[in-house]
Amino acid sequence: GVGDAAFFLGGKPKAFESVAVRARNVIGEELGLTDKDRFAFCWIVDFPIYEKDEESGKIDFEHNPFSMPQGGLEALNGDPLKVLGYQYDLSCNGYELVSGAIRNHKPEIMFKAFEIAGYGKDEVEKRFGGMVNAFQYGAPPHGGCAAGIDRMVMLLAEEQNIREVIMFPMNQRAEDLMMNAPSEPLAEQLMELNLRVIPQD
16 A cells, blocks of 8 residues: 555575664564563574585584584584574563573584584594593483573563663673773782783884
């Protein structure tokens, strides 16, 4: 009808998804189509583990590299871009409230998963040796999740910005101006960590 409009965005999804979301939200607000009187929850599952860099063609991790691939070792022998992880997020009104995964607890699967992304066995053992060593003793399947309590409070307080419900919010440079943090480390602290500050010219 008169006054109707249709919007089309073309190209690769990652390039325009954020624009499409903002347009949808603004239009929904202006036309009174957004339901503000309820909490709408949604579980997000089946995250892809890998992504391909469009410029270099390199395969790398898109999400949590320590999550168990669906299908285990067999799934890793096929197309890496089709491998899904046992990962899950709980969203409410578009905000991520909970994020979690089932842990990749089998060393042979972990080594293969990292090999696909270009990390050799030696590098994995060097960087994550403690975890790999623990799994050698037969860790059982396990997983969990972390809840964003501050985001829950933000929604309950009907605020649009999480900074409104954090006692000492950080600025864009990750500085806490109220606590004057981060502060300069003491010489004793640097020595304890075997660190030395080299002044820039």
